[in-house]
Amino acid sequence: MLDLVASRVDMMVASIALLVEHIQTGASRPLAVLGRSRAPALPNVPTMTEAGYSQINAVPWYSYIASKGDTAGSSRQNPCRIYRGIEGPQRARRT
DSSP states (O other): OOOHHHHSSOOOOOOHHHHHHHHHHSOOOOOOBBSSSTTTTTTSSOBBBTTTTOOOOOOOOOOOOOTTTOOOHHHHHHHHHHHHHSHHHHHHOOO
């Protein structure tokens, strides 16, 4: 991001969370979002399809990963904690 703001690179692809502050301050200009629909955080920014590039679609990918020093027991317990957090009372209220 620093290289983009400093004009050492012309463009980049990055998460909206990383870019939104720089967009809001005018340090960078969004061209399009890479998903199938517009991003709620940037409602005036077109999708790649709307910009004329219908073959380009990117979906965020996340992974559950542990450090190499993590123990097997801890690694097996953490997904259970994540699942309980997702399925907890907050989610029940949202759905």
